[in-house]
Amino acid sequence: MAVKERKFVKANARQETKVEVTxxxxxxxxxxxxxxxIAAFVFWILALxxxxxxxxxxxKTLYIEKNMLYWQLGFLxxxxxxxxxxxxxxxxxxxxxxxxxxxxxxxxxWNQMGLIAAAVCLAPLVILLITNKDLDKKTKNILLPVAAAALVIAGLFSWDWNPMSEEEMTQTITEYSGDTVYYTRFGKSYHLNPDCQALQNSSIVFEGTIQEALDAGRHDPCDFCVKQ
Structure with missing residues (x-):
């Protein structure tokens, strides 16, 4: 099978020489x-x-004469x-x-603040819809599933599945200081070998310091690279 042509892009275009990372x-x-x-809190305040x-x-404190249901769906x-x-x-x-x-x-x-924000901004709406006795059945049958789905989806996307600790970051940077590492646009790992089999099908590969890889959210070393 032919190897896909790859383009290596520097994570920091201004950095021309290898830098010892501390x-x-x-x-x-x-x-x-x-x-x-700050940006996170701005978005969460808007969600509130x-x-x-x-x-x-x-x-019904806020009355919208037309398309009330659509407005409510939009808010959710x-x-x-x-x-x-x-x-x-x-x-x-x-x-x-x-x-x-x-x-x-x-x-x-600290790492699950996004999940907490999802619970604060959406869980009360699900509870209100469940307990509301005045809402007509048709409207409730539309809004409640949407609110529940919004809560679940927001929770899943907001959960930090692989948080790195301060201690892990310090150890990783110390271990790979001075090395060039590689990562892709959608990958979750950083690679020590530019010819790693996991990089063969990526058209664009970023190369930089371990600090730049960690800043990009690539916390895990590639299993293939570690074994080599």
Missing amino acids: PRTKEERRQKATGKR ACEVAFILTLN IVDAILVIVGAQFWKRANDVDPASEENKLKFFL
């Missing part, structure tokens, strides 16, 4: 992640606004989308500035 200080990591954390708008239409869907987008910003911030795993509870809560 772990960032806590302050440097925090500064680099701040913008992403959609939640409030839905509740106001549900109890946009609410879920905003939660998910906010969670992606939060996860990218954690790629740059991960929490310490010394405190297991704090580590879990």
Whole structure:
């Protein structure tokens, strides 16, 4: 089978020579992640606004004369989308500035802020729809499944399935300092060998430092590369 032609792209185009990588200080990591954390909270606040708008239409405090059901569906869907987008910003911030795993509870809560946001912004709507006695059956039969699906989907997309700890990041950077690593646009791992079999079908391969790979959310070393 012919090997697919690949293009190697530098993760940092301005970096021409190999750089010895040292772990960032806590302050440097925090500064680099701040913008992403702010963006996450902005999206979550907007999601809360959609939640409030839905509740106001549900109890008829906010009256929309035409297409009320469509407005309510819109608030639900946009609410879920905003939660998910906010969670992606939060996860990218954690790629740059991960929490310490010394405190297991704090580590879990910090990494699963997206899931918490999904619960806060969507779970109350499901409960309200279940307990609402005044809503007509047809409307409830439409809104309730959509709200439940929005909660589940937002929760799944907001969950951080493979969070890295501060200690793991420091150890990884120290171990691979000075090495060039490789990763793809949709892959989950970083590779030590540019000719790794897992990279053969990727048309674009990014190359850079281990820090750049971790910043891109590639936390795991490729199993094939590690065995070599």
